[in-house]
Amino acid sequence: MEVECTIPRDDGSLVSFIGFRVQHDNARGPMKGGIRYHHEVDPDEVNALAQLMTWKTAVVGLPYGGAKGGIGCTPKELSKSELERLTRVFTQKIHDVIGTQRDVPAPDMGTNPQTMAWILDEYSKFHGHSPAVVTGKPLDLGGSLGREAATGRGVVIATEELLADHGKSISGLKFVIQGLGNVGSWVAKLIHERGGKVIAVSDITGAVKNPDGIDIPSLIKHKVATGTLNDFQGGDAMDPKELLVHECDVLIPCALGGVLNKHNAGDVKARYIIEAANHPCDPEADEIFADKGITVLPDIYANAGGVTVSYFEWVQNIQGFMWTEETVNERLQMYMRNAFHHIKAKCQSHDCNLRMGAFTLGVDRVARATVLRGWEA
Numbered sequence: 001m002e003v004e005c006t007i008p009r010d011d012g013s014l015v016s017f018i019g020f021r022v023q024h025d026n027a028r029g030p031m032k033g034g035i036r037y038h039h040e041v042d043p044d045e046v047n048a049l050a051q052l053m054t055w056k057t058a059v060v061g062l063p064y065g066g067a068k069g070g071i072g073c074t075p076k077e078l079s080k081s082e083l084e085r086l087t088r089v090f091t092q093k094i095h096d097v098i099g100t101q102r103d104v105p106a107p108d109m110g111t112n113p114q115t116m117a118w119i120l121d122e123y124s125k126f127h128g129h130s131p132a133v134v135t136g137k138p139l140d141l142g143g144s145l146g147r148e149a150a151t152g153r154g155v156v157i158a159t160e161e162l163l164a165d166h167g168k169s170i171s172g173l174k175f176v177i178q179g180l181g182n183v184g185s186w187v188a189k190l191i192h193e194r195g196g197k198v199i200a201v202s203d204i205t206g207a208v209k210n211p212d213g214i215d216i217p218s219l220i221k222h223k224v225a226t227g228t229l230n231d232f233q234g235g236d237a238m239d240p241k242e243l244l245v246h247e248c249d250v251l252i253p254c255a256l257g258g259v260l261n262k263h264n265a266g267d268v269k270a271r272y273i274i275e276a277a278n279h280p281c282d283p284e285a286d287e288i289f290a291d292k293g294i295t296v297l298p299d300i301y302a303n304a305g306g307v308t309v310s311y312f313e314w315v316q317n318i319q320g321f322m323w324t325e326e327t328v329n330e331r332l333q334m335y336m337r338n339a340f341h342h343i344k345a346k347c348q349s350h351d352c353n354l355r356m357g358a359f360t361l362g363v364d365r366v367a368r369a370t371v372l373r374g375w376e377a
């Protein structure tokens with residue numbers, strides 16, 4: 001659905017934004033997917049992201065379908081109170097189509113636990129207190145331990161599985177990371193902790209490189225203190241356009257979709273690409289990578305740790321019982337490892353690459369649920 005959200009700005013003037021919630025499939029259970037605040041949000045993009053959620057939840061074996069939402073806005077240009085008013089108006093417009101057993105939103109680019117808290121509060125005015133209507137909430141409102149780190153942690157578990165399958169490990173390899181938001185900062189931190197060398201990082205403000213490995217905790221501290229990657233003393237500034245084609249072992253895009261395409265794919269020097277962002281590689285880039293022998297770990301598996309811990313959060317809310325962070329992380333590891341082995345089995349039985357193996361696994365599971373329900377045409 002498409003909704004117009006009009007809010008007063010802090011100066012009293014009125015401004016309108018277009019919001020979307022696309023529900024793709026619910027054969028396996030309630031629909032699930034994040035809400036993105038970004039100026040490039042449009043119906044085609046939200047639709048494509050909703051479809052990815054259907055295959056993603058199926059690949060990791062969650063009892064969910066797929067959905068996605070978004071508002072075309074630039075969150076950095078809105079004050080906190082303007083963002084709150086926008087989120088509340090959006091929730092008033094979509095509260096009838098979301099719900100604990102119907103469609104459960106979560107954070108994505110440009111949104112965070114505070115956004116989820118406003119959605120929960122606004123939704124609860126219509127339907128009574130309903131913590132399980134959104135995931136990625138603050139801990140004080142029923143969020144799960146481990147959710148904030150979960151997407152990044154899942155990306156790192158997925159990377160370890162892939163590297164182990166190729167007889168390698170994170171320690172000593174060189175990594176390049178695009179994006180240092182929720183996903184990118186956890187990916188960078190956990191790779192650094194495991195002995196990987198993060199040799200280049202970018203975000204919307206710029207890029208930094210250090211061939212000996214960037215001290216990630218210091219970089220994150222610098223970013224929190226200054227709001228930018230610029231002027232970081234532990235590395236040299238680099239052209240952000242160069243980042244994706246920088247020499248490394250593993251390239252991890254953690255920002256926007258479509259950043260690897262026919263214009264730059266031929267120049268990529270990484271041996272592995274881990275799709276932490278949603279659809280960072282377009283189909284033309286995929287073909288080029290296959291020709292160059294670059295292994296791509298697809299988004300519908302690589303970044304599924306976020307929705308997996310969202311599922312754990314939903315289960316905890318329904319149980320009314322909070323798990324320890326250790327339990328959350330152990331179960332996340334189990335889901336990510338199992339999914340990798342199921343994808344590999346599909347790759348072997350269908351003689352295909354990891355993206356095709358993951359899609360085959362996801363589509364098979366959704367098709368089986370569809371047929372069992374008697375929905376087939």
Ligand SMILES: NC(=O)C1=CN([C@@H]2O[C@H](COP(=O)(O)OP(=O)(O)OC[C@H]3O[C@@H](n4cnc5c(N)ncnc54)[C@H](O)[C@@H]3O)[C@@H](O)[C@H]2O)C=CC1
Nearest residue numbers: 108109110151179180181182183203204255277278303306
């Ligand atoms: N947050 C989550 O749980 C999940 C997020 N994802 C995907 O991961 C990606 C990142 O999401 P979050 O980290 O949550 O978003 P975020 O809003 O926390 O961070 C986005 C990061 O990308 C950077 N960025 C934006 N434009 C850029 C550009 N042109 N060049 C370099 N960096 C740029 C921003 O500066 C920021 O550091 C998105 O594709 C999202 O769909 C996927 C699964 C779950």
Ligand SMILES: O=C(O)CCC(=O)C(=O)O
Nearest residue numbers: 033034106108306307310
């Ligand atoms: O945590 C969730 O429910 C959804 C996360 C999401 O939007 C994604 O995996 O792309």
